[in-house]
Amino acid sequence: MSSSSSSRRGFKRAMPRTLLCLALFGLLCHTVVSAGNKFNVQTHAIYLKEPSDIAGEYEGAIGDFGIPLYGGSLSGRVVFPDENRNGCKEYRQGTFTRDYGSDEVIIALVERGDCYFAEKALNAQKAGASAAIIVDTKFEPLITMTTPQDKPSIQALIKEIEIPTALVAKKVGDQMVLALAEGKAVLLEMNWEESMINPDNRVEWELWTTSNDACGPSCEQQAEFKENAAEIAMELERQGFTEFKPHFKIRSCDGLPAVKEAGCNDNCIHNGRYCAGEHISSPYDETYKVRDVMLENKRQLCIFDYLKRSEQPGLWWKYASEFAKRCKIEDGNFGGDCSREIQKELKVSDSREFLMDVTRCMGDSNADEPHPLLEREKKYEMDRFRTGHGHIAYLPSILINTIQYRGRLDKASILRGICAGFKETSEPGVCLQDALQVNECDSGHSCWINPNASLAEEFSSTCLDTFRGHICMCPKGYIGDGYYCEEINECGLGTHDCDHTCINTVGGYRCECEEGFVKVGHSQCVRGDECEVNNGGCQHHCTWSITGPKCSCDHGFELTENGKTCVDIDECARGEHECDQVCINTDPRHSAGLAYVCGCFDGYTLDLQDPLLQRCIKNDNLLKHWGVDAGGKSTTFTALEITLIVLVSVTAVFVLGYVLYRWRFKRSMNSEIRSILQQYVPLDDKPLGKGKANAVLNTSSSSTSNLEQGKM
Numbered sequence: 001m002s003s004s005s006s007s008r009r010g011f012k013r014a015m016p017r018t019l020l021c022l023a024l025f026g027l028l029c030h031t032v033v034s035a036g037n038k039f040n041v042q043t044h045a046i047y048l049k050e051p052s053d054i055a056g057e058y059e060g061a062i063g064d065f066g067i068p069l070y071g072g073s074l075s076g077r078v079v080f081p082d083e084n085r086n087g088c089k090e091y092r093q094g095t096f097t098r099d100y101g102s103d104e105v106i107i108a109l110v111e112r113g114d115c116y117f118a119e120k121a122l123n124a125q126k127a128g129a130s131a132a133i134i135v136d137t138k139f140e141p142l143i144t145m146t147t148p149q150d151k152p153s154i155q156a157l158i159k160e161i162e163i164p165t166a167l168v169a170k171k172v173g174d175q176m177v178l179a180l181a182e183g184k185a186v187l188l189e190m191n192w193e194e195s196m197i198n199p200d201n202r203v204e205w206e207l208w209t210t211s212n213d214a215c216g217p218s219c220e221q222q223a224e225f226k227e228n229a230a231e232i233a234m235e236l237e238r239q240g241f242t243e244f245k246p247h248f249k250i251r252s253c254d255g256l257p258a259v260k261e262a263g264c265n266d267n268c269i270h271n272g273r274y275c276a277g278e279h280i281s282s283p284y285d286e287t288y289k290v291r292d293v294m295l296e297n298k299r300q301l302c303i304f305d306y307l308k309r310s311e312q313p314g315l316w317w318k319y320a321s322e323f324a325k326r327c328k329i330e331d332g333n334f335g336g337d338c339s340r341e342i343q344k345e346l347k348v349s350d351s352r353e354f355l356m357d358v359t360r361c362m363g364d365s366n367a368d369e370p371h372p373l374l375e376r377e378k379k380y381e382m383d384r385f386r387t388g389h390g391h392i393a394y395l396p397s398i399l400i401n402t403i404q405y406r407g408r409l410d411k412a413s414i415l416r417g418i419c420a421g422f423k424e425t426s427e428p429g430v431c432l433q434d435a436l437q438v439n440e441c442d443s444g445h446s447c448w449i450n451p452n453a454s455l456a457e458e459f460s461s462t463c464l465d466t467f468r469g470h471i472c473m474c475p476k477g478y479i480g481d482g483y484y485c486e487e488i489n490e491c492g493l494g495t496h497d498c499d500h501t502c503i504n505t506v507g508g509y510r511c512e513c514e515e516g517f518v519k520v521g522h523s524q525c526v527r528g529d530e531c532e533v534n535n536g537g538c539q540h541h542c543t544w545s546i547t548g549p550k551c552s553c554d555h556g557f558e559l560t561e562n563g564k565t566c567v568d569i570d571e572c573a574r575g576e577h578e579c580d581q582v583c584i585n586t587d588p589r590h591s592a593g594l595a596y597v598c599g600c601f602d603g604y605t606l607d608l609q610d611p612l613l614q615r616c617i618k619n620d621n622l623l624k625h626w627g628v629d630a631g632g633k634s635t636t637f638t639a640l641e642i643t644l645i646v647l648v649s650v651t652a653v654f655v656l657g658y659v660l661y662r663w664r665f666k667r668s669m670n671s672e673i674r675s676i677l678q679q680y681v682p683l684d685d686k687p688l689g690k691g692k693a694n695a696v697l698n699t700s701s702s703s704t705s706n707l708e709q710g711k712m
Helices: 015-023 026-033 119-125 154-162 170-181 217-238 256-264 290-309 315-326 334-343 351-362 372-386 411-419 619-625 638-679 687-711
Strands: 009-010 039-041 043-052 056-062 073-079 106-111 131-135 165-168 187-191 203-209 242-248 399-400 463-468 471-474 478-480 485-487 501-505 508-512 518-522 524-525 542-543 548-552 557-559 566-568 582-585 598-599 604-606 616-618
Touching: 015 039, 043 165, 043 170, 073 131, 073 170, 106 119, 106 170, 119 131, 119 154, 119 165, 131 170, 154 217, 217 242, 242 290, 242 315, 242 372, 256 478, 290 315, 290 334, 290 351, 290 372, 315 334, 334 351, 372 616, 399 411, 616 619
Parallel strands: 073 106, 106 131, 131 165, 203 242
Antiparallel strands: 009 039, 043 056, 043 187, 056 165, 073 187, 203 399, 463 471, 478 485, 501 508, 518 524, 542 548, 557 566, 582 598, 604 616
């Protein structure tokens, strides 16, 4: 029978309900064996490789003990012993390995029946097997191999089993047995790569547990796991890699005949609405009742609820591990007082509010009324069942991305299951440690290596180690699946980003620009600095940009339509002046940079007190304006002072205008001389020539200065 490794099946088992009344832990048995209850079986793929006549893909049910290699695989030779084929007795030393080399991976084939699954697996492990496959003895759907909760001696074996285990259908097992009987080698691969769904970069997981530490090996394992796993669980939660939730199995007293007979008040809270199903072993049951366990389960739900709302859910692990360590039933410390001390020690952001919130949440546990958190727990488990996820059959149970984890309850095994739940390449670094997986990039991989030895080191596939194996990625400039790569001709395919010319190279390409352009960055081409040649064609000023030369004009000028020539702006005609009466437009080149000057109408004179000479005053009011009365007397200045002020002002204006005129004339002459020199001397083509041109220009400027002095 062939099927995919990710398929899961449910089955029904019927047993007399009288078993439910045998012990107080009947709750757990009830969920496993009650008729009509659904229990999901988690499977993994089995790839039979040899012999060819039975080769194919099959499935095996993952045992609830041992260490399944989630995210990985195990390949080996199948060995079916000549004696003790059901594995119920210890095998002779070397039963599975004596006929093969020490490096051979041996997978023991064992018949079902006559003893517990855990006993068969442990005996195979002791005889040297690397894995154990149990063959069903009747035609039926696959089941999950578990250990009985009421057999402490069998439960104790779980800690010792360190190999993966699986149950296969009778048809598949018979085919392997027959092939081995015919002397054929049976080779197969047990593959768990798809046994855990891995949709994204965060894993959601749940621990179904109890605060009880005195119900036997199962409770002891849970307490030990909380202590050992707390640190890594808190760190994964803190970094956002996981989202964790604790859960507790809850039943009502009316639904548990054994509990009801023993007394609802001793085993339940809220008038029999909420009961814990596990028992307390003797002699501790004389001091504590199962009701005390249910109270602590409720308290831990209240604590997690507050921590979740305050965005500190990881601290639940701190509380649970400390409670398991310090508040033991066997030490007589179990209960609210011990819990309160641990609550006070938690580094919660608001400790006072935290303690008050937990107290409010606990409320009156004797009240004959429902409790919202406990009702939510009951509803969540029922919803799981209704949506086909099955019952939580026994404690502890761990769900990772909604998939029930199978295997041993210890930190390393659970961490392996969590790591398998991450989307490949998104797993945290802790998942890549050698204790959890083999670094295939270091131990040998099949990624493409460039056949050109000179290019192999730089241009071969990159091997990226992942929890599930490894990923190969082609080097830059190559295309393929990583196991085979070929060079990409970006220029020929048109996938380059060059502005002008693309030239293909090994592992990529390079860009070049046409003449007159300069390359900026990897691919962009922009014009060269055209301002260096003939001032970019600009009459006045040239500024270079990637789009070409940009011309601008001196003050008082503007560009014409050709964008290069400058013309005088007629501020007077445009009304862009500040003159009081008359505006006279001037050419700034011949007026010491003045764009315009102001004048006055007949009978008016420019006000010399106006620093910009824009305001006009009447001639009749001139003396009065200067503070001279009708009698020729001034309250401020004498007539001589006024005359001197006028003469000094006129002289200052004349001198300033002349200086500005000479400065503009000299600048104009320098520009004309340089323009003439550029026509006859290739200044920009030769670095040395440019220096000579500057020397000539300086000499010309000096000569011009001498001529001007001669004129003066």
